Amino acid sequence: MPVAALPVDVLLKLLPMKLGAKQLVRHLEQLGCDVEGYTTVGRYRCESCGTVLESTSSEQSPSVCESCGCDFRAETEKISQLDDVEVIRVELLSVRPDLFDPGGLARALRGYLGVQTGLAKYDMSEAKCSVQVDKSTRREKSRRPFIACAIVRGIELDETLIKIVMKLQENLHWALGRDRKHASIGVYDLDKLREGRFSYRTVGPSELSFVPLGMDEQEAANEMTPRQILQRHPKGAAFAHLLAGFDRYPLLADEQAVVMSMPPIINSQATRVRKETKNFFVDVTGTGQRVVNRALNIMVCDLMELCPEAVVEKVLIEYADGEITTPDLQPQQMSLDAAAAAKLIGVELSTGQVAQLLEKMGHGAEDSGGGKLKVSVPAYRNDILHERDLTEDVAIAYGYENIEPSLVKTMTVGQELAIEAARDIARQTLIGLGCYEVMTLPMTSAESAYEKLGLAQTQEYVEVENPISVAQTMLRTSLLGGLLETLSLNTHHDMPQQIFEVGRVTLLDKKSQTGASEYERVAVALTGSEAGFAQGRSIAESLAGQFKSQLTAEPLDNGLFTPGRGAKLLLAQADGKQKEIGRLGEIHPQVLERFKLSHSTVVFELDLEVLAKRLEAEP
Amino acid sequence: MxxxxxxxxxxxxxxxxxxxxxxxxxxxxxxxxxxxxxxxxxxxxxxxxxxxxxxxxxxxxxSLGRKAQWDRQKGLPEAKLIEALAKAGGEAQIKELSEHCGLSGQEVGSSVRFLELKGWAERTAALLKLTEAGREAIGSKSADEQLLAVLSQAGRAMTDEELKAKGLDLAQAVRLLKPRGGWLSIKQxxxxxxxxxxxxxxxxxxxxxxxxxxxxxxxxxxxxxxxxxxxxRPYDVSLPAARIQPGKGHPFARMLGQVRRVFLEMGFTQMSSSLVESSFWDFDALFQPQDHPARDMQDTFYVRRPSQSKLPDKQLVQRVKEVHENGGQTGSLGWQYKWDVDLAKKAVLRTHTTATTIRALAENPKGPRKVFGIGPVFRRETVDYKHLPVFHQVDGIIVDDSGSLASLLGTLDAFYRKMGFEKFQFRPAFFPYTEPSVEVFVWNEKHTDWMEMGGAGIFRTEVTEPLGCIEPVLAWGLGLERLAMFRLGLNDIRELFYAHLDWLEETPLCL
Known part of the structure; x- marks a missing residue:
């Protein structure tokens, strides 16, 4: 999960009471935020594009601009240092995007601490501007059909606030937009635009050109067509996959055809927000009306928390088949059974108390009779899908630390897996014989599992589609490779060495529901100048004996064992037939060499599940 | 006489x-x-x-230390760094070096000190400059590398005389290797x-x-x-005896055994399920939307063979589909997207043992029941001191009409107390399949900080109703490696799965 670094002074200014660092962390944690701690970050401004950059250490300045790609090592005059800021680092909860910025957090804290409870009121003025949505945004090859917009007037910006708004936008892209796929947000300087009827339409790849964000407007050479942006601009290349297969691209512009942005890729440099910007135009485009509304609601509500003096103005969205007005801050109406909520939390609460707790979490709550509450969920909350989500809010407001832990009173009888008895017998026997238990990873590679052991790939194994390392590309089909790896890590240790592992191996199995089946095995490796077949056989026999089983052996020739010193281990079945349940042998010198082992080594591996079945047989 | x-x-x-x-x-x-x-x-x-x-x-x-053995193939990073520096024209920003030499940023960062110690490079702020000595060192082996090579070749411990006889500059090699920690072990x-x-x-x-x-x-x-x-003949009874060690169970296996015992003592039934799992049981049945970041190729191991798993009966699949799309019969809004059955069939290496408990719940949704499962789970991580692609979890559920957040906290409380912990904390948390949710933290005296142990909660209605379960289901999934490292005092998680016999010998059974 990404981490947000929120300026502490901005957050504290929005709270009516004084809070110490420790108290702040504790309250945030009790609200469900994962706080990593406080740090100081260094801040710089790219003089080329105006972006404020952050660096975790104030000594180390960024070497390139993350926005325009300006190389500060070549152009040292293009970067200037700003004041350091103290930040609180909070892990972002994708389900609570309303807590991504100091404004939203302050709102939640004021409620939780009982200073300002109930539904927050945000005043909006009626729509004066509109956005005309062209039908082509619904075509399959230029599809991004939904949009929601707002105008925010009277904002006072500084470097810190610009950064907060930019980060909120970025983090909403991650949490709600799934990296801009479902929703992407644009913020523009309204004063650079003609107010009136904006247009959201699509353009051909080379139909027009504009200067994308992060490039100097004065230079005509910086004008790029949509196609050029996708090929050459760093942001264009990074998000080009979102428009793959499109023959026309989404475009937002004003009445005078001043390009605002090419969603979901990039804004124009001409409309970018700077310190002097007083009025915002905000748009969210995406694949669904619900998601773009949510993202816009959070942007707008949290902007109003950050700049209480600002005024929001609605925007009329003219779709081909009807009109809507955004933002829509109507609360979502839900009903909650107060007694059921209290029972699920496991505390005694009256209907009135439940209502109060909901109000601490920013909901509106009215008693609608019969123990039911009519709950108004604020428009910035994205996570309330069900009555149960309200129950959780009640529990958080009540305080997890105030809940008295108890146990369910119902009596149940415990039962372990049948295989556990066999595992215990195997471990007890081998430990008694002086072996050390080891645990190795159940992932390996075909090279380690077969080639290194001199074995042919005769088994069908489970293969990973997206391995992260060449050493872990499949699930193990035997425990022997892991044991030999372990010995090879211990060549410096005194000889002799005796180790074992009890664990699962996995093989493909078309008949099983998942497509693979697992088998419990036990394997032993003995190394030292005296280690040999006979010693291995003795231990294998002794182990089988604990399961009332007697093993017989038949010659087995494979690359793993020294010729003439390898065997299949067989077990007589009830019907008199011999079933192969494992293998035993002295490791081939060639294999020992590959593992850098310098002593004779004997190993065996047995199917523990077959042995376990013997425990079920009659005594 | x-x-x-x-x-x-x-x-x-x-x-x-x-x-x-x-x-x-x-x-x-x-x-x-x-x-x-x-x-x-x-x-x-x-x-x-x-x-x-x-x-x-x-x-x-x-003899070679543990790190030297784990990173045997890789060798010391400085050799790669001076080559990369030379290629970059003799100097480079530390931050950028990692691109040039195939080492992680962290590895580069921690090697700068040794470059300076060897006199191979000089650092000014974030800039690293190759020195003359560094240029000459390219392609040749420094004293520390030579020592590692000789020990690795020998495959056994060697005495100082033996090493000196091989013409090694032992003093210099030790000076360079000692501060690294874990690369060289010297026994007096x-x-x-x-x-x-x-x-x-x-x-x-x-x-x-x-x-x-x-x-x-x-x-x-x-x-x-x-x-x-x-x-x-009388003995000198004060003489020390030779040290011998008993055969032993692996400390982590013993801890897993203890976890199992604790839940058995509390009346739970143990279950298990396959390491290869369908996305359906690993994610969809748990109401994880199909575009949830946890389902990314970035975090989850998908399986090429078998690429698909079979789904359970059609009606159940249909109910899960509806609950994702619009909440189905649960009164929920659902996630409001089009659910794709093919994504549900994709096989993964299970990412949590909740796949075990949710299967158990589907098999028998009627309470009262208590079920738990312990086993390995997979996350797409590279091996280093903090991460492995595999770790272990214990998952449990209680299906009980009287189940509540309070009794969930009480159960977790009992578990951690039985495991020997006294100071722990429950904080609100957010998981896609539980509501309310809680995160468990255990106090780590050494780091004087709270350590995150795992998540718990009451299964969402969207999870339980499609399975035909109407009672509250308390559920948790707790990581066990951290608990083991904490108890055994380990700083490196590899110790558990790339075991050294001396560590197994030295670790007493009482831990």
Missing amino acids: SKILSQVQCRLMEALGASEQALEVRAAAQRLGLNQSPVAAAAVELAEEGLVEIKQEPYEEY RSRRMLSLSKAGTKALAEGLSYQEEINQLTPELLTEGKWRDVKI
Whole structure:
């Protein structure tokens, strides 16, 4: 999960009471935020594009601009240092995007601490501007059909606030937009635009050109067509996959055809927000009306928390088949059974108390009779899908630390897996014989599992589609490779060495529901100048004996064992037939060499599940 | 000559007399055809009598440390760094070096100190500059690399004399490797060299005599009563005994056993399920939307063979589909997207043992029930001191009409207390499949901080109703490696799965 670094002074200014660092962390944690701690970050401004950059250490300045790609090592005059800021680092909860910025957090804290409870009121003025949505945004090859917009007037910006708004936008892209796929947000300087009827339409790849964000407007050479942006601009290349297969691209512009942005890729440099910007135009485009509304609601509500003096103005969205007005801050109406909520939390609460707790979490709550509450969920909350989500809010407001832990009173009888008895017998026997238990990873590679052991790939194994390392590309089909790896890590240790592992191996199995089946095995490796077949056989026999089983052996020739010193281990079945349940042998010198082992080594591996079945047989 | 010597003492003196040089205990034992311990004991006794002189000769024994073995193929990062620096024209920003040499940023960062120590590079702020010495070092092996190579080649511990005989600059190698920690292990050992004292030489020249003295009672002495005629040699009971170790279970396996016992004691039934799992059971049945970041290729191992798993009965699949799309019958809004059955069939290496408990719940959704499962789970991580692609979890559920957040907290409380923890905390958390949700933290005295242990909660209605379950289901999934590292005092998670036998030997069973 990404981490947000929120300026502490901005957050504290929005709270009516004084809070110490420790108290702040504790309250945030009790609200469900994962706080990593406080740090100081260094801040710089790219003089080329105006972006404020952050660096975790104030000594180390960024070497390139993350926005325009300006190389500060070549152009040292293009970067200037700003004041350091103290930040609180909070892990972002994708389900609570309303807590991504100091404004939203302050709102939640004021409620939780009982200073300002109930539904927050945000005043909006009626729509004066509109956005005309062209039908082509619904075509399959230029599809991004939904949009929601707002105008925010009277904002006072500084470097810190610009950064907060930019980060909120970025983090909403991650949490709600799934990296801009479902929703992407644009913020523009309204004063650079003609107010009136904006247009959201699509353009051909080379139909027009504009200067994308992060490039100097004065230079005509910086004008790029949509196609050029996708090929050459760093942001264009990074998000080009979102428009793959499109023959026309989404475009937002004003009445005078001043390009605002090419969603979901990039804004124009001409409309970018700077310190002097007083009025915002905000748009969210995406694949669904619900998601773009949510993202816009959070942007707008949290902007109003950050700049209480600002005024929001609605925007009329003219779709081909009807009109809507955004933002829509109507609360979502839900009903909650107060007694059921209290029972699920496991505390005694009256209907009135439940209502109060909901109000601490920013909901509106009215008693609608019969123990039911009519709950108004604020428009910035994205996570309330069900009555149960309200129950959780009640529990958080009540305080997890105030809940008295108890146990369910119902009596149940415990039962372990049948295989556990066999595992215990195997471990007890081998430990008694002086072996050390080891645990190795159940992932390996075909090279380690077969080639290194001199074995042919005769088994069908489970293969990973997206391995992260060449050493872990499949699930193990035997425990022997892991044991030999372990010995090879211990060549410096005194000889002799005796180790074992009890664990699962996995093989493909078309008949099983998942497509693979697992088998419990036990394997032993003995190394030292005296280690040999006979010693291995003795231990294998002794182990089988604990399961009332007697093993017989038949010659087995494979690359793993020294010729003439390898065997299949067989077990007589009830019907008199011999079933192969494992293998035993002295490791081939060639294999020992590959593992850098310098002593004779004997190993065996047995199917523990077959042995376990013997425990079920009659005594 | 009035001393009464034992047979071993006599023979040892004779052997020492016959040797021109002082003999090490091992060599003397070899000559006498005896084990080392009676010879060592005889030497100590003779030294007390003033007949033998024992000289301790210290020496050092060098072997590869654990990190050197884990990173054996990789070697020391500096060699790659100077090559990369040279390629970059002699200087580069530290931050960017990692792109040039295929090392992680963290590895580069921690190697800068050693580049400076070797005089191969100079650092000014974030800039690293190759020195003349560094340029010359390219392609050749520095003292530390040579030492590692020799030890790796030998595959055993070596003494300082042996290493010096190979022409290694041992002092320089140690200076460079010691601050790295974990790469080189040096043990101080000593040999006991035995020789006759003047008095001993004189006594030997005069001729030794000994009375029959026995060390070990034999059946013959006992059955025939001869023990009455011999002297049983007294021991120096204060001498230390040889150190031996019992065979042992792996500390982590023992801890997993304890976790299992704790839940059995609390009346839970153990279940297990496959490591290969369908996305349906790993994610969809748990109401994880299909575009949830946890389902990314970035975090989850998908499986090429078998690429698909079979789904359970159609009605259940349909109910899960509806609950994702619009909440189905649960009164929920759902996630409001189009659910894709093919994504649900994709096989993964299970990302949590909740796949086990949700299957158990689907099999029998009627309470009261208590179920748990322990086992390995997979996340797409590269191996380093903090991460492995595999770790272990214990998942549990309680299906009970009276189940509540309070009884969930009580159950977790009981579990951690039984595991020996006293200070822990529950905080609100957010998971896609539980509501309310809680995160468990355990106090780590060493880092004076709370350590995150795992998540819990009450299964969402969207999870339980499609399975036909109407009672509250308390659920948790707790990581176990951290608990083990905490208890065993480990800083490196690899210790658990790339075990060193000395660690297994040294770790007492009481931990």
